[in-house]
Amino acid sequence: QVQLVESGGGEVSAGGSLRLSCAASGTMYRFDAMGWYRQVPGTQRELVAVLKHGGKLEYGALVRGRFIISGDSAKKTVHLEMNNLRPEDSAVYYCKANFPYTNWYDFSPLEVWGQGTLVTVSS
DSSP states (O other), X not given: OOEEEXXXXXXXXXXXXXXXXXXXXXXXXXXXXXXXXXXXXXXXOEEEEEEETTSOEEEOTTTTTTEEEEEETTTTEEEEEEOSOOGGGOEEEEEXXXXXXXXXXXXXXXXXXXXXXXXXXXO
């Protein structure tokens, strides 16, 4: 079973930085895309940053220029450097990965979510 393990959340003061990491296990396949989404209770989950196989990057409009995503599709890991954090960045951050196949006998694509890690930015 494919699992995503997230790390690096916590509390920081406004203007500070945090680094989130996510690692996938339980699959032999490299990812098609892997990245971060965030959600505040009562609102929709929104895109933070995604790294696609081949190197294409996507950022949410609210974090572009402050957050940097990096990773390795073969190693199935991504990292998110969050700089100049603001109180409005406070949320639960979820890692998501898309793989081309579920396993060696099921060639349907697979999407997996992590359990989430809390980021709190105090003013």
